[in-house]
Amino acid sequence: MSADLPKPYRDALDDRARQALAHWGVADQRPELLKYRENAVFRVSLADGRPAALRLHRAGYHGEAALRSELQWMAALRDGGLAVPQPIATRDGQLLVALPGEGTFGAQHADIIDWMDGDPLGESGKPLSLSPERLVAIFSALGASMARMHNLADHWTPPTGFWRAAWDEEGLLGDRPLWDRFWDCAGLSGAQVAGLSALRRDLRQRLATLPTPAKDFGLIHADLVRENVLVDAAGVKFIDFDDAGFGYRLFDLATALLKNRREPTYEMIAAALISGYRSVRDLSDVALSALPLFLVLRSLTYIGWFAERPELPGARERVVRYAGETLALASELGFA
Template identity: 80%
Template structure:
């Protein structure tokens, strides 16, 4: 998406990044924009030459307490042995720096986190390049790492003031879902809006009837899509790493598993991918067949989130077309999985 930004806005974004980098004493560089979604993420260099990632947080999307809590949880996961980014303090010791309004930007916060080596598992919309054998290795490791993350979250006591959003029934299907009102957003056809409204009610009933093993709930990443899973092959050892905790919060653990699987549904090796992910997860955490049976519900719930997300961001290239496409894809997925 970053390559499609209008040049005047891109130039202003680079200037905003240098304004933030002044707090780390490294403003005299051209930051390399990697992603523009919830955050604008840049690859930068610290004073000692190390690579790092600068994040300009979307104005008004997360409160300061939520941003600090994200950094606290990432630190706790790293302390527990999980490969995740760590925050780097500014010159005067701040992990989170406030930026005042300027030009095209409202007041927002910035932080710098250390660089995590590895290649993204894949790219949305493009077939996975790995062989089936390698996919088994990667998704088994991904499942095991997800189990370790959930275990660490359960053992961790958040500090006072910790706050992250909650992906429960209200956050997913309530009157004001965290990622937007997918059933009545601008651009939907009358047929799509009606079908999504009906599906919303059906999914609420399904959530209410979840078997106990599927109700495992706690801190989750919430966005382990291909781009946020890095695969690192150093010294012949393969390790998966997690980045982009911007949407991390409290939710069903099945939501994390469904997020890692959804964009792979059309892969020829999907059955192998799902089996490897679940097998890897079970090496570190209990996951019964009863819990597994609820996975289709969470695949549809995750698919719904993309509709409202893009509808709330019309400035992104192709947002309107994506709203329509995700609506059709979600309704088709629900029908395929027997949920409508």
């Protein structure tokens, strides 16, 4: 989406990035804008020449405590041996800096994380291009790394003041979900509103009566889609912890699988993901029986996400499309 930005705004964004880079003592460079979505993400160079990623966080989306907590958890995972970005401190030892509101921009925060080499597993909306054998190896490694992440989270004691949002029943299906009221969005047809409202009631009941093994709950990544899984010869790496929080571990598995359901190799990669996970962490058949529920829950989140961002190209059309796809998925999997 960065290519669609008007030049005056793009120039102002570059200036804002250099304002942030001054805190790391490397303002004398032209940052390369890579992504403009929740955050503006730039490729930059550190003082020693190493590449890194500067993130300008969207004003008002996450508070300071949530952003600082994200960096603390990433650092803990990296210390535990997981391949995730390492936060880079400023010259005075801060992981997060506050930028005052001025001109085009409101008050916002910035941070720098180290550069992660590798290619994204894929791109949403495009068929996976790798061979079936390679995909099986990658999804097996993805499952194992996901399980290691959950294990590390369970054995880590968050510092005082740690806060991240919860992908729990209220965060997913409550009156004020984390990503908007998916059953009450502008542009939905009457049939879609009725269908999503009925589905929400059904899912709330099912989520409240989950079998005990499926209630595994703790810190999760919450957005392990193709673009956030980097692949290289050494294995897989996780990036973009912007949505990380407390949630059901099955939500991470469902997120990694949902957009791949129409792939011809889906059954193979799903089996590989689950096998890889089970090679590191317990996942019983009873727990796994709830995976369809979390596939539907994950699908619902995309409706609200785009409903909250009507300024994005095609947002309204996507809300309607995702509503239709979710209702079809729910029907296919045996929900209301």
